[in-house]
Amino acid sequence: MDAQVETATRELSYAQAIQEAMAIAMERDERVFLMGEDIGVYGGAFQVTGDLVERFGTDRVMDTPISELGGAGVAVGAAVTGMRPIFEFQFSDFATLAMEQIVNQAAKMRYMLGGAVSVPVVMRFPAGSGTGAAAQHSQSLEAWLGHVPGLKVIQPATPHDAKGMLLAAIEDPDPVMIYEHKLLYKMKGEVPEGYYTVPIGKAEVRREGADLTIVATSIMVHKSLDAAKQLAEEGIDVEVIDLRTIRPMDRQTIIESVCKTSRLMCVYEGVKTLGVGAEISAMIAESEAFDYLDAPVVRLGGAETPIPYNPELEKATVPQVDGIVKAARDLVTGAR
Amino acid sequence: MSATAKKGAAKKDGANQPFIYRHYDQEKLRDALRKMYLIRQFEEGAEESYMRGLIHGTMHLSIGQEASAVGICLGLSDEDQITSTHRGHGHCIAKGADVSRMFAEFFGKTTGYCRGRGGSMHIADVSTGNLGANGIVGGGLPIAVGAALTAKKMKTGNVVVCFFGDGANNEGAFHEALNMAAIWKLPVIFVCENNGYGMSTSVARATAVPNIADRASAYAMPGVIVDGNVVSDVAEAMHDATERARNGEGPTLIECKTYRYRGHSKSDRNRYRTKEEIEEWMTERDPIEAFESQLMEFGVIDQNGIEEIRESVRKEIEAGIEFAKESPMPEVANLEKYVYTEQA
Structure with a gap:
């Protein structure tokens, strides 16, 4: 398949697969770090970051204040200047608060500056309905971002792809937005051990x-x-x-x-x-x-x-x- | 790059001299004056080119605000970074950009800093640490904090300066950015160029506190008010803030009280302020005149020296406009270039 180096597989949940991808990326590259609301000791609203803070410390698994606009912008600024941030929105709905930084800044900075910079930021968006969380915690607004040149927008559907596409996103020099359906987090599937990527832009x-x-x-x-x-x-x-x-x-x-x-x-x-x-x-x-x-x-x-x-x-x-x-x-x- | 004065470098010595005469050598001070001329003549050249139809779109001129741009950037190196605003030509020049490539950008040419994709509102020169002007009021604030986070994580020892206007202090991004910079003690200096008006709305009508610097206390950082038209005052506040940032003590908010002579942009009919007010600033408080006479008073330069610099700046501007005129236009076939990073 698309994987570069596939070894043995075992069953992981979609959330575990994402967590594993982030851990591997942080081990491979010291520029990679995580930002988001309650992703540290709490482990993230959906336990995707889980116990990563114990392994990597609070400098690399950074809790932010409840400041989606500012937090997304900090991630953009860090990406432009040489880091590889992964920013978690607690719910994808909250990204509406950060549209300025995503749409006007992250997506356009390279173009506006005539190619002088790249913006290698990854943003994660827990999305979708089915959790009884009603109108402001259940939306699927990926088409909003799909409309913006400069962004890449992905929606992995399996644990295998979630890990491989996230690792591809972290390697990508441009801003990649990952929409993760919340009902998939507990879904299990075969996931290869170690590092591999699943290409962005391929169905x-x-x-x-x-x-x-x-x-x-x-x-x-x-x-x-x-x-x-x-x-x-x-x-x-x-x-x-x-x-x-x-x-x-x-x-x-x-x-x-x-x-x-x-x-x-x-x-x-x-x-x-x-x-x-x-x-x-x-x-x-x-x-x-x-x-x-x-x-x-x-x-x-x-x-x-x-x-x-x-x-x-x-x-x-x-x-x-x-x-x-x-x-x-x-x-x-x-x-x- | 920051040239610290050796003892006795300035003619007069002692503590009575303003900060920059104690801290920088004479060459550095003459260079600061040159940069101020360069900014003003650049703005005038851009304005004239716009009137003659050589530049399209719009632009926001910073004539009258030269002291804050130059005073803030005086002690910075190319590795120290800035984020700038829609009124950002002065910041770009103060940070060390080449005016030829700036004019070329305004003319939409491939030799421009942004290859004709950005124009006035997105002017940037990453090679001198300028991460770019911004068309969104407050847009640069979180980005500057992110750049400062990089500096802290990578232990570069660099500082980041975030320029913004009085209008931006009522954006949510301002508050979120200042708070995060403070809780993480990041090496960032927030520089508010308060020119009295957010487009047409005065600070008094738009902001609940009398000074933007008053807002610093809400984020547990020093808030310093300076006369933004006095280079030395600006540079001194900046020096203290830089020390603090480099020592890991966190951010500072500096408010430079200043004034823009021109309208907000090219659509401005100047209906919200009086002629008298504008004239008073232009005749009584011009930052360049003030700096010139102070430099002469302290024997750093004489009238001939001033004429010499002015003339060389005039030539540089002329050559810059000529370079821009002669540079090639981008090809339409390359329209989509730079949307994404080209990968081998």
């Missing part, structure tokens, strides 16, 4: 199929794979692509798949309108794959509403397996 075909291409992001990859399993029993053969990176997008993998299956469905948790699916659909409409389409493109995205508190309502806000199965079946059988 992965998770399941090959002939009848329909589903391009999914983050947790929706798993829901789409579950749906594909059910659909296979009905004789519908679904190809599932894990997009992994929303900027820069791997257009070729999607185009090739759609040319093969002649049908496209995009599944993502962010609000449907103007979301990642809009970009994928438009990209296909502009590409040679358009001529291969046998049916209109379908987008399954988040409802046009803030994330509600009530568990039933919350579930109804974002695509679920049943909905994916039905939409895919309708698309393939021409029922829509």
Whole structure:
């Protein structure tokens, strides 16, 4: 696969995989350090940094005040001057407080200065719904940042990719934003020991199929794979692509798949309108794959509403397996 | 680079002399005067080029604020870094940038510091430690703190100067940045150039405290108010703050009270201040005139010396504009270059 030096694997959770990537990076490179709210002795709101402070000390696992704008800016300033900071937003929603530094500074500094500097900062964004945390702690705003040239935006869906893509992000000379779905943190998977990277900007075909291409992001990859399993029993053969990176997008993998299956469905948790699916659909409409389409493109995205508190309502806000199965079946059988 | 005066270097000796005459040799002081001329004539040259349609967009001129830029940067080396503001031409020159490449940038040319991608509002010269002007009020404050964090982590012994205006002190970034610099005792010096107005809104109307330096106490750091039009006063406050920063004692907030002669930007109709107010600053408190007469009083320079420097600056500006005019335009085919780092 994409890994450079893969050794033995063992099962780790997604959160453990990220933690391991950060530990390896800090051991390899003394410029790497972590910043964020309550990432030290508390271990992070989702225990992603865990006990790293005991291993690396408070200088390298730095608790910040509750100052998202300032903290993000400090990380940008440290990156420009030679460090390799990894900044954790406690919840991705709180990045709205730091948009100035992310969008106006981190993304543009290299360009504004005509290439005189690079901004090798990594920012981590725990995102998504399903935790009962309601409207201000559950959003999926990755498309906001995907809209900004100068940033790279990734959404690893498995523990393997979480570790490998984070290590790639730390090596990357440009600002990389990592959206981590909170419901994935406890998910387990095979993770190689040691150092390896998974390239940014490359999608992965998770399941090959002939009848329909589903391009999914983050947790929706798993829901789409579950749906594909059910659909296979009905004789519908679904190809599932894990997009992994929303900027820069791997257009070729999607185009090739759609040319093969002649049908496209995009599944993502962010609000449907103007979301990642809009970009994928438009990209296909502009590409040679358009001529291969046998049916209109379908987008399954988040409802046009803030994330509600009530568990039933919350579930109804974002695509679920049943909905994916039905939409895919309708698309393939021409029922829509 | 900081040239400390040897004993008896200045004509008069003793404690009555202002700080810079005790601390720097005469050559350094003449160079400071030269930099002030360079800033003013650069701004005038930029303004004229703008009027003649050679520069597009907008610009924010710092005429009248030369003493704070020069006084702050006097003792810094190229390894010490600054973050600058939208009114940042003076900072860039004071830190040591070449005016030819600055003009070239304003003319949008490939030879400009930012290869024509940044213009006036993003002027930077990383080679002399200038991390860049900033189009966002307060945008540079957290970045400066981050640069100071690097200095502390890498134990470089360098300091970082964060220039900002009075307007920025009401941005959240100001408060977050000062707090973090203080809790981590970082080698950063916050320099507020208070020119009395955030665009059209006076400090009195926009800020709850009479002095920006009053806000330092909220972040447990010294807040120092200086006459921003007196080079020596600025340089002395900066010297103390630098010592403190280099000794690991943390940040300082210096407020330079100053004034801009020109409007906020090219769209300014000057409706919020009186002609009399502007004229009073220009005739009674001009930083360059004040410095010239003080240098003459202490025998550092005479009228001939002044004329000589002025003439050489005039030639440098002329040559800079000529260089900018003759430099090549960027190619449209390279539009997307520098968005990301080119990787082999």
